[in-house]
Every structure is written in structure tokens, then in C-alpha cells.
Amino acid sequence: MTTTARAARAVSRSPLVDRRWIGRWLLKGSAAVAFLYILLPLLFVTWLSFYRQEIPSFPPEGYxxxxxxxxxxxxxxIDAFLFSAQLGAIATAIGLLLAVPAALGLSRLRFHGHGFASNLLLMPLVVPGIVLGIAIYVFQTEIQIATELPILGSLPSLVWGHVLLVIPWAFRLITASLAGFDRxxxxxxxxxxxxxFTTLRRVTLPAVLPGIVAGGMFGFVASFGNLEMSLFLVGPGHLTLPIAILQYLQWKIDPTIASISVLQIAIIAIAMLVTDRFVKLSRVV
Incomplete structure (x- = not known):
């Protein structure tokens, strides 16, 4: 068989379309559909926030x-936004103080019950928010009955609950940052x-700083936007922004809520972009 005949036979056997090319485009198409599915509600909320009419309807009367x-x-x-920001900052600070040593210890020590301890710190991510809120409320009620301390509805009880939201985010991202650290x-x-102590302060902590900052950012966002648990723990004079939005929707439905949501998203996005510019959160997230 001549060389020309062999080449012609190989071409005839080769598929008309490369399967790897099809696989790449299917993967890209699936990713595009997933991103569109995630971003579509945000796009509609942003569009709604520019409506001119008070009662949302389609097509809009103007912008x-x-x-x-x-x-x-x-x-x-404004007051609810400031209170949610202060609450999130306090809960994030306390959560990081607890999560950093926990991540350092569990990433380097191996002991009986190591897996249970790690799963326990991540448990608030698995338990539904309303279940977590009921459990904390019942627990605080029992403590108040036993000690007669004014715990229910107080600011410390609310901070306590929000710290539980921060710890799993901080612990998970700090642990991921420590996984790539060269001992x-x-x-x-x-x-x-x-x-x-000097080694920890000048070598270890600067090396895992992206994980600490990323954990703090995600923990703050989780605390700032929490509604389910806050409904059970909030007291008089302590109104978070999600609860203020829920109360507003009980009496009025207009694009004001959509505009507040867009402002929240914009503030959080700008904060994360600025932070990533200096700390490189993309190394961890």
C-alpha cells in the first residue's frame, strides 16, 4: 500500500468532528447556563430598581x-444598615479570634475526634438558618431561666448567634490557605x-492573610444578610436591615426594596474588589 493510500485511509477513518472540541463547548455552554441562572434574578432586581411607577408592571412606564x-x-x-454593619463587624472580629487558632490547631494536630471537631465547626453551614435560630433561642431561654440573666433580646445574644455564622466561613477558608503553606x-x-510567637506573627499569619481576610469578608456578608436566625434573636431597639426590609414589604411593595438590594450588592462587590486588589483573595476563593 502506498503512502498516499495510507493517508487517504487514515483521513477516511478520522471523525468529522473532534469529540474533545464538542466536550469543551458543552462544558462552556453548561457554565454559561449556570451563570445565567445565578445572575438572572440580580439582573431583574436591578432592572426593577429603575422603574418609574410605584407598582411594578410590564412594560415599565419609564425609568x-x-x-x-x-x-x-x-x-x-439607614439606622438598620448601620446596625447590621456594626453587628457584622463585631461578629466577624470575634469569629476570627476563634477561627484562626482553631484552623491552626486542627490543620497541624492529629488526635482522636479530629474529624468530629472539624465537622462541628462547619455545622452552621449545613443546618438551615431557621433551625439554627430556633435552637439558639431555646438554648438561651433555658440559660435565662437557670441564671435569671436578661439574655433574650439582648445585643450579646444576637452577637452570639451571628458569631456562629462567621466561624465556619473563616475556619474553612483559613484551613484552605494553610493547606498550601510551606512549613x-x-x-x-x-x-x-x-x-x-514571633514565627506565628511574622511568618505564618502574613502567609495565610488572604485566607483570614477572605474568611472575614464572607463571614461579614453572611452576618449582614442573615434574616432567619435574626428573627428569633433580635430584641427591641435592635433592627437589622433584612428585618427592616421584611417589615417594609408587609405594608408596601415598590422598587425601593430593589434599589436597597442593588446598593447592598454594589457596596459588597466594591469592598471585595478593593480587598482583592491588596490581599489577593483569588488565591483562596
């Missing part, structure tokens, strides 16, 4: 920024005379 002005001029929303850097620092 306006009126609802954004009304949202930022509503004192109830020989610590050994080199100690061989040069640094003690364990």
Missing part, C-alpha cells in the same frame, strides 16, 4: 432614580532564632 433617593433618605433603613518557612525562622 427613574427616584427609588434610590427615597431609599437613602429613609432613616429607618519549612517556620522551621527556617526558628532556626534563625525566632521563637514560636
Amino acid at each position: 427613574s432614580l427616584h427609588w434610590y433617593t427615597q431609599a437613602v433618605q429613609n432613616d429607618r433603613f 519549612t518557612l517556620e522551621e527556617a525562622a526558628q532556626s534563625l532564632g525566632a521563637n514560636r
Whole structure:
């Protein structure tokens, strides 16, 4: 058989379409559909926030920024936003103080019950928010009955619950950051005379800083936007933004809520982009 005949026979046997090419396009198409499915509600909410009419209807009568002005001029929303931000900051700080040593210890020590301890710290991500809120409320009720301390409806009880939302995010992302950390850097620092505390402060923590910041950011967002658990723990004078939005929707339905949602998303997105610019959250997330 000549060389030309062999080449012609090989071409005739080769498939008309490369299967790898089909697989790549199917994967890209599936990813595009998934992203569209996730982003579609956000796009509709953003579109709705620019409606001119008070009662949403299609097609819109026109577009306006009126609802954004009304949202930022509503004192109830502003106070609730500031309280949610303060609550999220306090819960994030406490959650990081607990999650950082827990991640350091569980990533380096192996003991009986290691897996149980790791799963326990991640449990708030698995348990539904309403179940977690009921459980914390019942637990705090029992403590108040036993100790006669004013726990229910207080700010410490609310912070307590929100700390549980921060810990799993911080623990998971810090652990992921520690997984790629080179332990020989610590050994080199100690061989040069640094003690364990100095090594932790000047070598370990700076190396896992992206994981700490990412955990804090995700924990803050989880605390800031929580509704289910906060409904059971919030007391008089402590109104979070999600609860303020829910109360507003009980009496009125207009694009004000959509504009508030867009502002929240914009603030969080800008904060994460600025943070990633200096800390490189993409290394962990």
C-alpha cells in the first residue's frame, strides 16, 4: 500500500468532528447556563430598581432614580444598615479570634475526634438558618431561666448567634490557605532564632492573610444578610436591615426594596474588589 493510500485511509477513518472540541463547548455552554441562572434574578432586581411607577408592571412606564433617593433618605433603613454593619463587624472580629487558632490547631494536630471537631465547626453551614435560630433561642431561654440573666433580646445574644455564622466561613477558608503553606518557612525562622510567637506573627499569619481576610469578608456578608436566625434573636431597639426590609414589604411593595438590594450588592462587590486588589483573595476563593 502506498503512502498516499495510507493517508487517504487514515483521513477516511478520522471523525468529522473532534469529540474533545464538542466536550469543551458543552462544558462552556453548561457554565454559561449556570451563570445565567445565578445572575438572572440580580439582573431583574436591578432592572426593577429603575422603574418609574410605584407598582411594578410590564412594560415599565419609564425609568427613574427616584427609588434610590427615597431609599437613602429613609432613616429607618439607614439606622438598620448601620446596625447590621456594626453587628457584622463585631461578629466577624470575634469569629476570627476563634477561627484562626482553631484552623491552626486542627490543620497541624492529629488526635482522636479530629474529624468530629472539624465537622462541628462547619455545622452552621449545613443546618438551615431557621433551625439554627430556633435552637439558639431555646438554648438561651433555658440559660435565662437557670441564671435569671436578661439574655433574650439582648445585643450579646444576637452577637452570639451571628458569631456562629462567621466561624465556619473563616475556619474553612483559613484551613484552605494553610493547606498550601510551606512549613519549612517556620522551621527556617526558628532556626534563625525566632521563637514560636514571633514565627506565628511574622511568618505564618502574613502567609495565610488572604485566607483570614477572605474568611472575614464572607463571614461579614453572611452576618449582614442573615434574616432567619435574626428573627428569633433580635430584641427591641435592635433592627437589622433584612428585618427592616421584611417589615417594609408587609405594608408596601415598590422598587425601593430593589434599589436597597442593588446598593447592598454594589457596596459588597466594591469592598471585595478593593480587598482583592491588596490581599489577593483569588488565591483562596
